[in-house]
Amino acid sequence: MLKLYLLLAALFPITAQAAEIRMVTESYPPFNYREGSTYKGSSVEQVELLMKYAGIEYAMEMMPWARALFLAENREMHCVFTTVHNKERDGRFKWVEPLLTSRTVLIRKAGSPADPKTIEEAKDFRVGTQRDDFTQTILEENDFPRIDLATDLQLTLKKLMTGRIDLMPISEKYYERLKREGQPIEATVVLAEDIYSIACNPSVPDELIDHMQKNLDSLIADGTQAAVFEKYGLASE
Known part of the structure; x- marks a missing residue:
């Protein structure tokens, strides 16, 4: 039984990482922008950190906003940021928030x-x-x-x-x-x-959304989010 338990425990994070999430965004400094070939910004750093700590595989791409929003709404395993969570968008996505208010x-x-x-x-x-x-x-x-x-x-x-x-x-x-x-x-x-958020296609499993949200909550609670805001010249709330 112990060997079986250890095997299942070892497999669990692999299950969470099995499907790569595509993170799409626009150039909107200081939240998201490109410097050479490097993506930077207060939201970019938060996304990178929460995905790293959640142990979720992802890829990030910057593009015009209309296309980024379209992909997140219409393509499986796509998420878009930095996205305002409003009434019109609410039921179209699964949400991880707040990246900022x-x-x-x-x-x-x-x-x-x-x-x-x-x-x-x-x-x-x-x-x-x-x-x-x-x-x-x-x-x-x-x-x-x-x-x-x-x-x-x-x-x-x-x-x-x-x-x-x-x-x-x-x-x-x-x-x-x-x-x-x-x-x-x-x-x-x-x-x-x-409220500015990560908006994910409904195909993204709830388990992954929960991992992302918990790690964003941790970034907020331990002061990391506030430090990122300060780094990019944004006054924290």
Whole structure:
């Protein structure tokens, strides 16, 4: 019996690792970005750590957001991050969270005449965001009439700085990071308060989701998550 028990114990982690998870994400610094051939960011590091400690095999790839979200929803054993957990997405994925919590704010180029004080006033302006990003859903749910869609955040930011759009929504943490780096931008109104997560295709076994969640919980409890936030210039909650 003892030999059988030891054999089963040895096989258990292999069972948990049997199917590789594909982690897909976009370039959205400081949460996820590429530096040369290396992936970096506060969310990237958390994902790497929790997957390592959970003993789960995975591969990571960066791509445009719309494709990353599509793959996580439609391909088995795919997960996407850093993903806002909202009502519209809730039942479509299995969730591991939080990688961070943050408010979403509308920003403008510093000195721009676009300076709304309410969401209703913001509707008078051209607002840009990334296609299939959660902010597109927020803008549509609030009946923004002029939404300009780009393939990624950096293109949206470029449009803001060149006057092609008046406002854009971003994480408040990222806004604070850009301000510290000297970007000439200003926050206007708050759009939402959000939980940013790992969203996994329903095919990912509950056992693996539980392993991932427990290890993320440990990163939060032992202060690792806060240290990662500090490393990337993000104020911890």
